Amino acid sequence: MQHDYAIEQLLKDELNRQRHGLELIASENFTSLQVMQTMGSCFSNKYAEGYPGKRYYGGCEVVDKAETLAIERLKKLFGAEYANVQPHSGAQANAAVFLGVLKPGDPILGFDLSHGGHLSHGSPVNFSGKVYQANFYGVEEHSGLIDMDKVEQKAMEVKPKLIICGASAYSRDWDYQRFRSIADKVGALLLADIAHPAGLIATQLLNDPLPHCHIITSTTHKTLRGPRGGIIMMGKNFENPWGRTTKAGKPIMMSDILNSAVFPGMQGGPLEHIIAAKAVAFHEALQDDYKDYTQRVVKNAQAMVKALMEKGYKIISDGTDNHLMLIDLRNKGVTGKVAEQALVKAELTVNKNMVPFDDQSPMITSGIRIGTAAITTRGLDEKDCHQIVNWIDQVITNVENDTTINKVKAEINEFMQQYPLYPEL
Numbered sequence: 203m204q205h206d207y208a209i210e211q212l213l214k215d216e217l218n219r220q221r222h223g224l225e226l227i228a229s230e231n232f233t234s235l236q237v238m239q240t241m242g243s244c245f246s247n248k249y250a251e252g253y254p255g256k257r258y259y260g261g262c263e264v265v266d267k268a269e270t271l272a273i274e275r276l277k278k279l280f281g282a283e284y285a286n287v288q289p290h291s292g293a294q295a296n297a298a299v300f301l302g303v304l305k306p307g308d309p310i311l312g313f314d315l316s317h318g319g320h321l322s323h324g325s326p327v328n329f330s331g332k333v334y335q336a337n338f339y340g341v342e343e344h345s346g347l348i349d350m351d352k353v354e355q356k357a358m359e360v361k362p363k364l365i366i367c368g369a370s371a372y373s374r375d376w377d378y379q380r381f382r383s384i385a386d387k388v389g390a391l392l393l394a395d396i397a398h399p400a401g402l403i404a405t406q407l408l409n410d411p412l413p414h415c416h417i418i419t420s421t422t423h424k425t426l427r428g429p430r431g432g433i434i435m436m437g438k439n440f441e442n443p444w445g446r447t448t449k450a451g452k453p454i455m456m457s458d459i460l461n462s463a464v465f466p467g468m469q470g471g472p473l474e475h476i477i478a479a480k481a482v483a484f485h486e487a488l489q490d491d492y493k494d495y496t497q498r499v500v501k502n503a504q505a506m507v508k509a510l511m512e513k514g515y516k517i518i519s520d521g522t523d524n525h526l527m528l529i530d531l532r533n534k535g536v537t538g539k540v541a542e543q544a545l546v547k548a549e550l551t552v553n554k555n556m557v558p559f560d561d562q563s564p565m566i567t568s569g570i571r572i573g574t575a576a577i578t579t580r581g582l583d584e585k586d587c588h589q590i591v592n593w594i595d596q597v598i599t600n601v602e603n604d605t606t607i608n609k610v611k612a613e614i615n616e617f618m619q620q621y622p623l624y625p626e627l
């Protein structure tokens with residue numbers, strides 16, 4: 203077989219990029235070496251349609267053990283009664299839940315995409331917005347916060363079958379209890395999508411959705427620091443609310459509805475190499491030093507917000523409870539797109555992001571989103587966050603000055619040499 207030098211070289215280039223730059227994209231992180239190596243393992247060769255003990259293929263004894271470990275560890279991590287570790291991604295996990303609990307055309311209510319919600323919660327360009335009748339709640343313009351009375355009003359108006367809480371760019375905690383009382387009032391199921399703050403929830407730094415939300419979905423690759431993938435959980439399993447029964451006349455449990463929605467409803471063969479890597483990540487998240495990590499993530503985010511506000515940056519909701527912040531750049535006279543491009547040139551990797559009530563298009567935007575999950579994994583602390591804000595500010599106030607941008611880049615590359623990434627590779 204001919205060795206592929208082209209991809210081998212690109213892997214080296216990407217590792218160098220990750221080593222030398224400052225990764226501030228809120229949805230990214232660096233997995234442990236074991237998580238990464240498990241993704242690139244012989245489990246990738248195995249077909250295992252079905253679930254542990256009930257597969258459509260032979261030879262699944264070993265992957266059954268790995269998937270069972272992943273499920274048991276995940277249940278322990280969140281105190282969940284039910285877990286499914288097969289969704290290929292966060293969007294797939296949401297799609298499976300929708301498929302399991304909704305009928306085409308059903309009304310749903312989620313967080314406004316232009317306020318920081320996620321595509322898979324009813325965007326017109328996503329299947330969730332094409333198949334279901336999507337409605338949204340958002341934040342208040344003056345506070346950047348969700349007004350729960352308005353959520354209730356909206357829910358009474360649109361009578362959703364499913365209410366979704368959770369977002370991609372909301373820096374505040376969620377009132378799951380109030381969401382549940384609203385869901386109960388209108389007869390909706392409640393889904394919490396904790397893709398972003400999952401690791402902070404697992405370590406009790408944020409409100410726990412499991413006692414209040416019927417179903418929980420998440421990714422495993424953001425604050426949870428595992429492989430790229432999705433999961434579904436329930437705090438408590440329950441009988442389906444539509445009176446569906448088995449042939450023998452027994453009520454069907456939600457665990458069965460969700461399992462069959464994932465497979466065979468949404469997906470074919472599970473990615474057992476990724477599931478095994480999820481098991482490794484859950485094992486890591488169950489250790490004491492993971493809680494120490496998530497605490498440092500939040501401290502770093504708060505230090506970053508404080509330093510940014512001192513330099514006159516407008517942070518949506520004026521603070522953060524989690525690992526991320528959304529910066530409104532309108533008072534700085536640059537768009538999100540221009541800021542992203544200049545910052546990326548300096549190897550400060552961020553993403554442009556719509557801010558609530560944005561007057562720019564999603565391709566331009568007025569804001570950037572910053573997160574501290576990845577830099578905290580690298581070992582950076584609050585003092586370093588002040589330095590990062592100095593660099594961000596130098597770039598944003600000099601977006602057209604390549605000399606300044608290159609000077610910042612050189613300083614960052616030099617600085618990051620103190621924080622080796624995958625030295626074994």
Ligand SMILES: *Cc1c(COP(=O)(O)O)cnc(C)c1O
Binds near residue numbers: 292
């Ligand atoms: C990131 C994210 C997802 C989707 O994750 P993918 O793995 O990219 O499909 C879903 N929901 C929310 C709220 C997210 O932030």
